[in-house]
Amino acid sequence: MDNSSSISSLLGAAAARAVPAVRAVREEQLGDPTPCARYDVRKLTDHLFDVVVNFTRLARKQPSRFQEDPHHVGTGDWRGLFAEEAGRLAAAWGEPGAEEGTTGGMHQPARTVGTLVLLDMTVHVWDLARATGQEFTPDPAGVEVLAGVIGDLAPAARDAGMFDEPKRVATDASPFEALLAATGRDPGWRPSA
Known part of the structure; x- marks a missing residue:
């Protein structure tokens, strides 16, 4: 595996797109709907924050502590803290042994777990950007990796209620549009006027 396809490298590129999207969220948008119907902007941002923190722990083979209802948004400089945590996430997946062995409560291969956080850092950031009127272009290398595994991940994610049908x-959809559609999202979703 070359360095450009390491989880750390892919997450670094995803974080470089996620941080500006989170920084651009305005307070008055926090109650707005997103393409991920179970989350408004606040809850989606809180979820993304929780994902970043916990997948940093998983990279280090530590137990995760996902919160049922996390509350990061609105606490101090939450945008700046998200940027710091996103940097820690990419760095943690670059530490020796992060992609080796198993990790997480289900003892999945570490690279699979890393791919799951890459999926959230790509698709949920699109959700956030689309909901708040921002342009979003994902990292092509990340999309390529995700496109290669989404067929294996999607059935279990649908069974767990994480993806819709x-x-x-x-036929001429981009690889990213196809990825969004595989997660049950409408790639053409826009906020209602």
């Missing part, structure tokens, strides 16, 4: 996309 896949959406149809045009």
Whole structure:
């Protein structure tokens, strides 16, 4: 595996896109809907924050402590803290042994677990950007990796209620649009006027 396809490198590129998206969220947008129907902007940002913190722990083979209802948004400089935590996430996955062995409560291969956080850092950041009127272009290398595994991840994610049924996309859909559709999202989703 070359360095450009390491989880750390992929997460670094995803974080470079996520941090500006989180920084651009305005307070008055926190109650707005997102393409991920179970979350408004506040809850989605809190969830993304919780994911970043816990997958940093998982990279280090530590137990995760996911919160049922996390509350990071609105506490101090939460945008700056998200940027710090996103940097820690990418760094943790670059530490020796992070992609080796198993990690997490289900003892999954570490690279699979790293791929799961890459999925959240790509798709949920699109959710956030789309909900708040921002442009978002994902890292092509990350999309390529995710496109290669989404077929294996999606059935279990749907069974767990994390994904909706896949959406149809045009034959000329981009790889990212196809990825979004595989997670049950409408790639054309826009906030209602």
